[in-house]
Amino acid sequence: MTVPLASSSPGRASRLAAVRARTAAAVAALAVTGAAAVAVTVTTAPPAAAEQGTVVVSESFSSGSLPAGWNAVDGTWKVQNGRLYGTSANSGENNKITFGRHLNDFRLEATMRFESVSAATRWASLGIDVPASGATPWWIATMRSGTTAANGLEFAQRTTGNAWVVTNTASAAYAAGTGRDVRVAVEVHGNQARWIFDGREAMRTSSLQRSANGVQALFVNGATVSYDDVTVTELPPNGYIRPAGSPFTVIAHRGASAAAPENTLVAQEIARRGGADWIENDVQPSRDGIPFVLHDGTVDRTTDGTGSIRNLTAAQLKALDAGSWFGPHYVGVRVPTLAEQLADLRTRGGNLLLEIKGRHTRDEVATIVKVIRDEQMAGRVFVQSFEVDALRYTRELAPELPLGLLRSNLDADPVAISKELHLTAYNPDGNALLARPEIVAPLHAAGVAVMAWTIDSAGLWQRLERIGVDGVITNRPAELVGWNAALLQRPDTSPTVAITSPVDGARLDRAQSPVLAVAATNADTVTVTLDGTTTTVGRELDLTTLAAGRHTITAEVTGPAGTATTTSTFTVTASQASLGYLILTSGAKPGALTAMSTHVAHGQYAQLATYVERQAGKLVPADVARVIAADARTLARP
Structure with a gap:
């Protein structure tokens, strides 16, 4: 099944996006230059993830130094270039930094990148339950740089006798390697936890032994690892509701x-x-x-x-x-x-x-x-x-x-x-x-x-x-x-949609003619609205007819696995150049063109507004006269 998305006007780039295999639901994805990142909300038949609670930690390391309350227990930890770097010289060093507070139900997530490793077996971890002092025992969710190994991911405990108890192992779909950002998370409810690698559950455990006061931590072993966007979110206590994408x-x-x-x-x-x-x-x-x-x-x-x-x-x-x-x-x-x-x-x-x-x-x-x-x-x-x-x-x-x-x-x-x-x-x-x-x-x-x-x-x-x-x-x-x-x-068959033109947040003048473009996957149908009115993909937007100010595009797609929606906004700006374009393309009589152009050239916006309102439907077509007058009055304001 293919969703027909109209082609763009001549000179605009268009290409067809491929289909995801499992449902054989193909989509045509129309792309233009300058695509922006937009938020996408997906509603599917499976249950939604647990409702988010209080964000306890949210750290992007933009301050240039270790955040307050972060305790570098051992090893070298430093903030550089907007990331936290941890270094462990050899496999005998389980270097750690602790933070956060004790929580029974929470989600700890981070972007991790192996900068260098002594061997593919070396690892970095999210600390699930770690004394603030770093003393044993502690529990971790581990990722090796050789993540595709049978034990590429682990849940493990370090005992008071400094022995390892590995309760669960799994392999990831691809190797983290070095120089590659990987978004990882662990979702904990009491003695249960889910290890989430790049957005998908990789394994789970019900064998955690929780302490009364353990906090969160980051670990590095035999490697230099950088971390970014570390977040700890307290979750509602019912961890029995299955997060989206997780199995029974x-x-x-x-x-x-x-x-x-x-x-x-x-x-x-x-x-x-x-x-x-x-x-x-x-x-x-x-x-x-x-x-x-x-x-x-x-x-x-x-x-x-x-x-x-x-x-x-x-x-x-x-x-x-x-x-x-x-x-x-x-x-x-x-x-x-x-x-x-x-x-x-x-x-x-x-x-x-x-x-x-x-x-x-x-x-x-x-x-x-x-x-x-x-x-x-x-x-x-x-x-x-x-x-x-x-x-x-x-x-x-x-x-x-x-x-x-x-x-x-x-x-x-x-x-x-x-x-x-x-x-x-x-x-x-x-x-x-x-x-x-x-x-x-x-x-x-x-x-x-x-x-x-x-x-x-x-x-x-x-x-x-x-x-x-x-x-x-x-x-x-x-x-x-x-x-x-x-x-x-199974491949993810949830539908996705993004508005690729006009780019989200774009500021456009009257002379531009952007083509409305949408990229979608796993979708059978696409519905697009501009300011609440249904429109078509591939349409060249005529900015001479839109009011100055902010406009909203909404795209909704449906497929076998559910529905996805996204929005994008752009702003039509009033400027001297835009007024000149409106006047030259207005279809006004020659005398009116001369009069309006003279007012614009001298910055006489109030006079222009008055003139064009008088000539609306006479020397100047009424529909364009309203737009010229509105922009002129906008520019006339101090």
Whole structure:
């Protein structure tokens, strides 16, 4: 599909822009000399990025010295040519500069450039959680100059024993190399973070161990690196809403339940190794009040025992075989307590989406909350339930825990019940959601994430991704992780549009005849307006008919992936030369031409205005007479 954009007038340069591959949506991009940078707003089907909050740090290093509050802990750090330069002579130096303040939810971004490196393995980092003194332990998001290596990007911790713990690695689409500006960012929500390389998510982690007072930092190792436009923005706390361009949050249903016996530590381990962001499990109490991880009301289906879980003691439940029903190599796997599951997640990594299964009393919910707190996992547990009372009790007892409401059928007003229950997420059956996809946008607008269950089909994943779902609960987490990875490799098909002529901010006189030109990608249609009136691309603007002053061009394009709009302004100026041009091209009678030219030559603008107003429709055509008179009166003002 090609968007027909009219050709420019003779003498104006025009060329056709190529198409982006995936949607086969081609666009004709008409360009002229002097294109200016303009802001573009894109509205697409996927959810928007999290709403921006307070900008804590915004530094362009224009002062020529280190900004106030920036602490060069070690190494050489200096501001030069509008950039911050950090130097580390060898790989043994993890030189750093700290700044900012402690934040739980924030986005740190910077333009980074390797000026020189001792080897392609050397790196620079964004410090996520670093003591202001630079002491260990600290967490960083690292970029090597050889960014296409398997570990070109990393999340890593430097421990108090000066050892490295690398939790996640990824490769970038291209090498940062040397002498090349790369815009990078890390978006942090508690123990979760996304590594964003050149505008696209490259990987994520849920393994951060946050401190109570760590700040932000920049690092350099075995290289000289320059930084520019460093920004730290505090974000709203709900990091569960998926930023535009990012893939699903992967939630392993009862662990990797398609590959191992559900709701067991082995299923949890397989899900973790497969890259799941969250483990989803169910909790119910034993007869003696110990919370156990089990889905059914009875143990019959998933163990070698029988009976209701609430009629069995903890000792009886621990004696059951919870693995042999799934396969012979799982013989002897046990039903875990909630405490055991949380301890495993705390020490080996991972987060828990915990479903309170069935009706629970307030005291039973209080026991669950106590176990979560005793295991020091309050920052890594998300509670969900079909039972509204269970959510109310959780809110009352532990307001710090995020809440999700499970639904088989959608509420008439999901936003209203989300507000009533103080939900962080609304978690419906995926197929029910696909029947009413329009509920996603208002939930996002209300700050509520959407997590769909239980979806194992790539075809349905694609449909859920298109309507903006944030997380998917699935029995096949490893497959969804792979699907996410493929999603990140897809070319960006969001439409773009820029007004290339007149250039944004241009000041034009009456004698100029700019051609209206637009460049667009991934678009099927283009609509352009001048001062609110629809016009056409390729039109030569007749500035003799426009009022002096500011004029606005708006361009909107639509394509398979959404809509994009942009605006550009230009100013028509009143000048002696412009008046001369207007007069010579006015079509006025010879006597009037002589009279008007004489007034202009002598700077007699007030007299010119009076004369032309008298002769309008007589010796001077009325339409051009109005423009000449207006410009003359503008120039006549002191």
